[in-house]
Amino acid sequence: MRKIAVLLFTAAALAATAQPAAADVPATTTYSTHGSVRTYTCVTPYTGGVFGQFGAWGDYIDGCTVRLYCPSTSYTCTASEETSIATKAYRGERVTQNARLRVFNTSGALVWWRDRSCADSDFCVDRDAIRIWGGESASVQCNGVRQHTADNTANNWCTVTMDVAG
Numbered sequence: 001m002r003k004i005a006v007l008l009f010t011a012a013a014l015a016a017t018a019q020p021a022a023a024d025v026p027a028t029t030t031y032s033t034h035g036s037v038r039t040y041t042c043v044t045p046y047t048g049g050v051f052g053q054f055g056a057w058g059d060y061i062d063g064c065t066v067r068l069y070c071p072s073t074s075y076t077c078t079a080s081e082e083t084s085i086a087t088k089a090y091r092g093e094r095v096t097q098n099a100r101l102r103v104f105n106t107s108g109a110l111v112w113w114r115d116r117s118c119a120d121s122d123f124c125v126d127r128d129a130i131r132i133w134g135g136e137s138a139s140v141q142c143n144g145v146r147q148h149t150a151d152n153t154a155n156n157w158c159t160v161t162m163d164v165a166g
Helices: 002-017
Strands: 028-034 037-043 059-069 076-087 094-104 110-121 123-133 137-146 154-163
Touching: 037 059, 059 076, 059 154, 076 094, 076 110, 076 137, 094 123, 094 154, 123 137, 137 154
Parallel strands: none
Antiparallel strands: 028 037, 037 154, 059 137, 076 123, 076 154, 094 110, 094 137, 110 123
């Protein structure tokens, strides 16, 4: 009986680690292909955010995640990210954004990641890129914080681009 309880606990813990990130919200997504370049973008709705959530210095704005695969028929691909946060009303309010570019091997295991951050007034952008092998995938996750004010909102844009020409 004790072994069954341990197995159930272990299975539950593994299932919990496979869930989407807590910072993901339902978002509008677009996908496009132009020759050898594929782009996948998610855009979160404008929201006021939650003051101090996850230790944020202001109003935490949930983000979203996008992922693309380098075709197994390609030797390499260039995976790049471009993310941004913007306030709806541009009034000089401070914003910051965090973005994580991740690479997964052909088995789906995380093999590499790097974080980028930006800070500015009303709008800021993060950019990064890496070359990956055919059959691997890259994902981008973003979230941000806006200055705490009663009458403004912000949203996140999160884009991953896969150039299959390498």
